[in-house]
Amino acid sequence: MNIMTKTMPVLATQDDAETAILASGLAKQYGEHRAVDGLNLAIAAGRTVALIGHNGAGKTTLMKLILGLIRPSSGELAVLGAQPSIAGLDYRRQIGFLPENVAFHDELTGAQMLRFYANLKGADLAQCTALLERVGLSFAANRRVKTYSKGMRQRLGLAQALLGTPRLLLLDEPTTGLDPNSRREFFSIIRELSRGGATVIISSHILTELEAQTDLVAIMKGGHLVGLGPLDTLRQRADLPVRFQVTCPGAANRIRSAFSDLAPVTTGTDNVTLSCPVAQKMSVLARLVALGTDVTDIDIKHPGLDEIYHHFSPRPADSSEGAA
Amino acid sequence: MKAICIIAGKEITDGLRNRWVLGATLLLAGLGFALAFLGSAPSGQLGVKPLAVVVVSLSSLTIFLMPLIALLISYDAIVGEVERGCMLLLLTYPITKAQILVGKFLGHTGILAIATIVGYGAAGIAAAIGGDADAQSWQAFANLIVSSILLGCSFLALAYWVSASVRERSTAAGIAIGIWFALVVIYDLMLMGLLIGTKGWIDETIFPYLLLANPADIYRLLNLTAFDNIRSFSGMAGLSEQAQFAPITLAVALLAWIIVPLLLAGRRFIRSES
Known part of the structure; x- marks a missing residue:
């Protein structure tokens, strides 16, 4: 190809x-x-x-x-x-597929529904019982799907997606x-x-x-x-800053001035948030430790999937390209 | 083939479960019995009528009822599943759209067949035991049952075509009712108006073919003109001399009314993207 x-x-x-x-x-x-x-x-x-x-x-x-x-x-x-x-x-x-908002024929029971799909896929019918067990639906296998909660439907949906391995x-x-x-x-x-x-x-x-x-x-x-x-x-690749949440009872202003290079944000008198590039993380940490008893706790936050996602895919309003 | 059977089987069990089969069977049986035992009001008699008369009454009733039942059970066969989201999942399974369509159609045909055979069959047997029935009446009765199922199938096929062509269930329902009204109620009135209005321009050479253009009229001809004893009861003796269609021609025409809409439905369904 x-x-x-x-x-x-x-x-x-x-x-x-x-x-x-x-x-x-x-x-x-x-x-x-x-x-x-x-x-x-x-x-x-x-x-x-x-x-x-x-x-x-x-x-x-x-x-x-x-x-x-x-x-x-x-x-x-x-x-x-x-x-x-x-x-x-x-x-x-x-291929197994679980669609968004999975819908079933409500008149069938969970077990009947799964057997129908197993038949279509040519999967072993013995697999149905095992799958219902696996997704935690055994207790409701003989109840009609229309009595199922959203979560139960979703689990039945997962069970059908797993048919035929x-x-x-x-x-x-x-x-x-x-x-x-x-x-x-x-x-x-x-x-x-x-x-x-x-x-x-x-x-x-x-x-x-x-x-x-x-x-x-x-x-x-x-x-x-x-x-x-x-x-x-x-x-x-995103090179997003690491954030330090520093707990420093009564010393927020002192720390704020000591770290004026790291865009400090104070919350009350006891908390300061600092951010720095990943490369400077250890040196900032060392500076914080050097402050001694002013600092009682440090919480280091790495950029999570949320931040990375927003970095790569800003909301349409902030995007220079604009959404398609 | 296996996939078609799975879909057809599911459609029939769905029909049993949601009481469509039961409802249609009881309706047809109830009306069949009523016509067999009570319906001789015009002649002022009460009691069981000959089977041949039952065939005439039942076929007149079927023309109205069977298309309606067929359209009602199948107008949402495709669009309904698409709308609920079941179709999206089904299409990811190892089954073709043609198999889905044929399977569903056979399932719905099965539902109509069960209702007709059980409902009319019971009424017919009761009429035969109570009244008199010769071999030809039995033939006519068998003809009634088979052609009723075929009539139902032609309206099923039309409903599938609608169901595969529209985007919303409610649109399909509206069009289905429109089809019933147009073919079952309006068409004959329109033909009559045309005959009178054109003052003989529509003559006996064209008129019979206009009847072939409507599955309900084909069914009427098939039942009321095919057997001698029925003709005499039905008052169609005059018409049948003009309409020189052999029963086989009528049967082929009715089959065409099943196959063509079904093919059109298949084309729409297969070309659509979900």
Whole structure:
């Protein structure tokens, strides 16, 4: 395939594992609107990728392209070595998908629903019981789906996505409606699947929870990729400041003047917030320690996924390019 | 094939679960019994009528009822699933759009077949036991059941075409009711008006073909003119001499009314992007 020869974004993957998803100049146009606009992407098999971006950044459209539900307007896309829009039914057997706002036929019970999808996918029916158990729905297996809560539907949705042990799992906003316990359980299922070699793509708005759970972060904006890589790499590229929250009972003003070079912000008389480039982190820390008993506590905050995301994808109003 | 069966089976179990099958069967059986036992009011008699008369009454009733039932169970077959979001998920499974369409259509056909065979069958057997029925009446009765199912299928296919063409469920519902009204109620009135209004310009060479342009009229011809004893009861003897269509021609025309809309529905559905 000629798309292999085109320049692909540099990937910080450690090994030369098989490429699961490869997109080159991929675009999808709806009328005037370019939902996906010249997207380049390469993801090695077995990675767990967080796909983040504003509403309308093109995340769901990208997922539909990967699923082969829609045809690209231009550019090329290869997933698991196939072209999704023309791939045969075998291609779909290797993919699990959890749509945003998953909907089921409400009259069926959870177990019946899952059996229906297992039949379609040609998956082992014995898997259904195990999956319901795995997502914590055994207790409600024989209840009609219409009695299910949002979180229970979401878990049933995850169960159907896991049918047939897919090689690629696409999860669109999977944790909406899940309580913190279910979320933890959810990510442990994803990790398990990932250890088995599956590639997982998760789109989400709740960035903090993705931070610890994914290998790669892909940031989308205006239909193309503005950042892709492990979180640490993105953090370095963004070069966002480290923040120190210093607790210094009664000494806020003294510290403020001592660190006037680091844009200090005081909160009351007991707290000062300082920020500095990552490279200066240790020297600032040493200066703080040298202050002795004035400082009772230091809390160091590294830029999280939230800040990195905002760096790469400022809100449309702040953006110089403007949103597509 | 397996995928088609899974979808068809699901459609039938859905129909059983949401009581469409039960409702349609009871409705058809109730009206069938009523016509078989009580419906001789015009002749001033009470009691069981000959099976041939039951066939005539039932086919007149079916023309109104069957298209309505068919349109109601299937107008949201595609647009409804798209709107609820079930279709998006279904399409990511190893199944083609053609398989989904055919599977659903066969499932809905199954629902209509169960309702017709059970409902009319019971009424017919009761009429045959109580009244008199010769071999030809039985043939006509079998013809009634099969053609009723086919009539239902043609309106199912039309509803699928609508369902695959619109973006909202409510639009599909509106168009479905419009189709019923146009083909079942208005069409014959319009033909009559045309006959009178054109003062014979529409003559017996064109008129029969205008009847073929409506599945409900094909069904009427198929049931009321195909058998001698039925013709004499139905008052269609005059018409049938003009409309020189063999039953097989009528059956082919009715089949065309199923296949063509279904193909159009398939084309719309397959070309649409979700």
